[in-house]
Amino acid sequence: MDEYNKNRKDIHILNGKLFYNIEIFGDYLAQREKYKSHKGLDAVHFYLVCKYGWLPSVARSLSFDDLNFLLAEEMHGWTLPPEAR
Numbered sequence: 001m002d003e004y005n006k007n008r009k010d011i012h013i014l015n016g017k018l019f020y021n022i023e024i025f026g027d028y029l030a031q032r033e034k035y036k037s038h039k040g041l042d043a044v045h046f047y048l049v050c051k052y053g054w055l056p057s058v059a060r061s062l063s064f065d066d067l068n069f070l071l072a073e074e075m076h077g078w079t080l081p082p083e084a085r
Contacts, residue, residue: 015064018064019064022044022068022071023041023044024040024080026039026041026043026044027040029044030043044071048062
């Protein structure tokens with residue numbers, strides 16, 4: 001595999017890990033906030049709707065980079081639970 005394709009592969013692997021971490025953090029938020037119907041990415045979107053008063057369509061339109069930026073303070077010190085590693 002040439003260097004260009006290796007770099008592209010590495011970028012996709014890192015993006016996948018970011019997406020996964022945000023989804024698992026959504027499970028943590030759902031438990032912390034005692035959500036009854038939301039988990040994963042839905043819990044992240046619901047949390048942002050409640051926190052900022054945004055419409056669900058606005059929260060759902062955010063990229064994973066944006067979600068990572070918005071959740072950085074909330075995620076500080078948080079780690080994946082052992083069963084999700």
